[in-house]
Amino acid sequence: MLIPQGEKMTYNDKQAWKDAEAMGMTIYYIFLLKKGPAWSPDSTPEISTLQEAHMANLTRLAEMGKLVINGPLLDSFATSGEIRGVGALKANSLEEAQELIGTDPMVKVGRLIFELHTWMINKNILP
Template sequence: MNTLKIIIPGLILALCACQSSKKEQTNLQPSTALEYDSLLAAEVGADDYGMRSYVIANLIAGPNRSQDSVEASRLQRAHLDNIARMAEEGTLVLAGPFLDDQEIRGIYVFAVETIEEAEALTSTDPAIQAGRLKMELRPWYGSAALMKLKDLHTQVARKKI
């Protein structure tokens, strides 16, 4: 009997704690859940899983990196201008350098279906043309939401490249 006097209040406290915990979890949920948007899915080329095909590129240090600082700077500016052009066209959805100064210098994610299309785009890069960079291209399957990245980036960037 003494054991029940200890167990029953303990069970009541445990049940109250569980109910309180459920309320706290519910309050953490957004008040309105986002729903599937068929128009947005079509706009970004999403399949039923919200995904699409891309080509991802590793930008690798090329065989010709012996330019003087003036020429290297000119090539870098032309490289960045080319990135901006492809982003504006919508063929390049993500680009950026790695920060560790290794052989793989950066990445691109192209919104194209084939390696050949990505090769045509990479051949327009002055740093590739000069041999300062080379590309390793691979097909990739990722979120179609990346197609909206440029718009979001514009909203958070105070300065342009």
């Protein structure tokens, strides 16, 4: 929920959760994984190891019940676009979602950065 703060609007996660609940909805956090400052198109043993760790982390988040959808954007891959993947997290707050996606090894080394958005949807659509 956006709350006026003087001349600018700020996001209030707690209010968004209250609003969602009042409407019979829930919140997920959508993330876009984008090329980071350490991005390169190179294929090296180090990058392969990092990719394995990235995939293991995504599996861990899914097994925790936190990652509900995830995958690469194929059109972006085909054109070497900025967005490398998209996913949705089931978290209790924006802060928790930031912490969860921040555990990604690719994010930690700056190969990827993330953009996080709060998404209000009907309950029972996603797990």
